[in-house]
Amino acid sequence: MQLSEQEIVRREALQKIIDMGINPYPADSFEINTNSTEIEENFELSEDAYQNISIAGRLMMKRIMGKASFAELQDDHGVIQIYVSRDDICPGEDKALYNDLFKKLLDIGDIIGIKGRAFKTKTGRVSVHVESLKLLSKSLKPIPIVKEKDGVTYDGFSNPELRYRQRYVDLIVNPEVRSTFEKRSKMVSAMRKFMTDSDYLEVETPVLQPIYGGASARPFTTHHNTLDQKYYLRIANELYLKRLIVGGYKGVFEFAKDFRNEGMSRYHNPEFTMMELYVAYKDVYWMMDYLEEMIEYVAEATTGSTTVTVGENEINFQRPWKRYTMYEAIKEYTNIDISEMDEEQLRKTAKELHIEIDDSMGRGKLIDEIFGEKVEPLLIQPTFITDYPIEMSPLAKKHREHEGLVERFEVICNAKELCNAFSELNDPIDQRERFEKQIELGKRGDEEAMVLDEDFLNALNYGMPPTAGIGIGVDRLAMIMTNQPSIQEVLFFPQMKNLES
């Protein structure tokens, strides 16, 4: 491996540290009793409380001025300035700990632990006067030095490829990145709390599935050696969660990593997180109310407000959200009533709206195209769209009133689909017919058509209670809640092409 000048210097420093009799990677715990933010915020209120500080973190900056130095230490909360004076950390004749170790051999990026007392400098910054210092881990590669003043970032570490490939560096030097992922975690916790407080059971179901189902997508395939059997990585967990409802649980949910072997973009990663929830004895209208309440709660818990800034927009999650049927939404935004149109009339309408269509599109697909082109981009505030055409929803129950529709809703928010929900189809005979239609589509070359899952039908044959189900795109929701423009910014390790050595 080719070492850079700076890496060579650091390896030399490492050897000198070892030669001094200091272990650069000690094994023992370093006890921490506070953190940077707590000291900074509370020091003036209770100075006495911060006279025996013990904190640890990464050295981010050194300002050496002879026999005394300032440095910046970054822990998991933030950055605090530390003051190191030679005669305080080396009270005797031997000044090596300061002159050699601190001044010369410790580098930016090294992890150290310090003990000391808080004080305020002449310029008024709360700092820690170091009384003892211990090297906890030597860093052999230089980190980018990012500086910031009055909101302006200097020398930022901003190359997206480097940031994603080496997320650890990104997290070290870009505090706002750390904060984004903390928010995502809060968001997931809030969702989980909301559902467990409703007495629903968090479950885990197989990722390796002999038959993939529950969504329309192309799967990844893999192979089990001992069984000598082909497996698919799940594209959804819907059919497994419904089996659990058949088994008698009132409500089950799972935060599921799903895998879809399709294109990548700033909205699509090959693996992504979907939260699916199924609740027995409920329908899609109940689910609308439940979802509204949950997302309002999650926004508040994640961002501290029910109004979230996303790009240029302010998105308000406060209940109630707008509700349209698919037909109403299209009428609202195009002034065209398509509710009574047959396939030919729809085709003509789509052409008039300059929407690209092809002959393979049926009635459902045509409606979906018109909606996707003319309505969805305009829906910024969270909006329910209900009553979807049956052709596109093989797992949803037929509409209780309208022929050709299903009991389904999607929520569109920031011009993107956020979730998808049904009154779940529990009629096993109807379900079998729907699967068979999908098989026909598959035979006609639709690579995303669903496959028939005989065991799932077997489960339905035993009887599934009427059930409301929903899938929420967790990454998409995280993008909104953290105001990030791409999915890569809310995944720690977005998928990247391998670099050849």
Place this chain on the structure above:
RNA sequence: GAUCGCGUAGCUCAGCUGGUAGAGCAUCUCCCUUUUAAGGAGAGGGUCCUGGGUUCGAGCCCCAGCGCGAUCACCA
């Protein structure tokens, strides 16, 4: 998958019409007991993404490839 853009020091970026490879921070050396975007002064550091081609001469022009980003298509 298609189109466009980008790839230069550890990081962020300049680099003119094709004529000796540049800056800031980081690094190294020296000075300095309350500095702060960077304390002061000086020095070193390059596979210009890779491989071909054109040319007396290529970071720059041409061809092919790799990676990333943006837009589109498919989807969540």
